[in-house]
Amino acid sequence: MGEPAIHADCLSKTYNGAVTALRGLSFDVVQGEVFGFLGPNGAGKTTTVKLLNGLLKPSSGSCSVMGLSPSIHSSEIHKICGVMTESAKMYGNMTGMENLEFFARMYGVEPGKAKARAESLLKCMDLWDARGRELHAYSTGMAQRLSLARALINDPKVLLLDEPTNGLDPESANAVNSMIASLACKEGVTVFLCTHQLRYAQDICRRYGIIEKGTLLACGDLETLARNAQFCPKAAMRLPDGEQLENFERGNDGWWRADIKEDDDMPRLLKKLVEEGHHVYEARIVRPSIEDIYFRYVQINRGEEWH
Ligand SMILES: Nc1ncnc2c1ncn2[C@@H]1O[C@H](COP(=O)(O)OP(=O)(O)OP(=O)(O)O)[C@@H](O)[C@H]1O
Ligand SMILES: [Mg+2]
Structure with a gap:
């Protein structure tokens, strides 16, 4: 199986000593897999992404990305990681192209390579015709696709994606999902994918973590999860x-x-x-879908009856 690309060991986070967002999460993400991180609103998905990216420090426990600790090696992590979150804003008064070139420089991409990389990503995300337009004139879906392009600008080994298909129409969501799947499959990129869109998740994820109220309820592939939930x-x-x-x-x-x-x-x-x-x-x-399995785990956790 090799070294995991992402490792969490009893990872916990309490905000301001008051709100416990994560309670002792332990899991591994294998290199080159798409790992679906599923959970309802407020479960702790974004908090996990922020810990993996070094934006937050754990209250206890630890995590690593490609063997590096995000809170200690934050600049190395930024070189090998691509992150897409809602809070990661780009510049509204810069064009799509300018934004990508700017972030390429920030992530230490060689200037010679930055332009070509930005151009190929703009084409890939179907934003080529909008490359010269300022970001504030982009629609939600276009901005979302530019944000994914930004996450890929440094050719990352690990991608942390927080709801990448939020706000996308079905056609764009499909395009983004196939791109994620092919990055993992053809280029060996490890993808940590937080999503509510369970049906899309099933098309591209090899394994899943199901989280609720900061606790990891289950972790594994579809077959293992189904068996353990007695499906x-x-x-x-x-x-x-x-x-x-x-x-x-x-x-x-x-x-x-x-x-x-x-x-x-x-x-x-x-x-x-x-x-x-x-x-x-x-x-x-x-066979049960990831949606069936997800709801059963959440129901069991809430002590509700299921049939
Ligand atoms: N900066 C913060 N300060 C205090 N509490 C926070 C902060 N950020 C998140 N929380 C709390 O931590 C918990 C987990 O939040 P988080 O954003 O990680 O959930 P999520 O799974 O990403 O939810 P969603 O699906 O709605 O995006 C929630 O109870 C939330 O209120
Ligand atoms: Mg979130």
């Missing part, structure tokens, strides 16, 4: 109208569903149904 796969069948299946539940979509223990139960079940004379038009195994 089993379901067999789903579509039959002609009027035909009934015993021990199955009929969903609003007309499909009949029943829990199975493992994939191997499916062929046995199908054989049985056909032998019983049922007309199975379609059959498939349904």
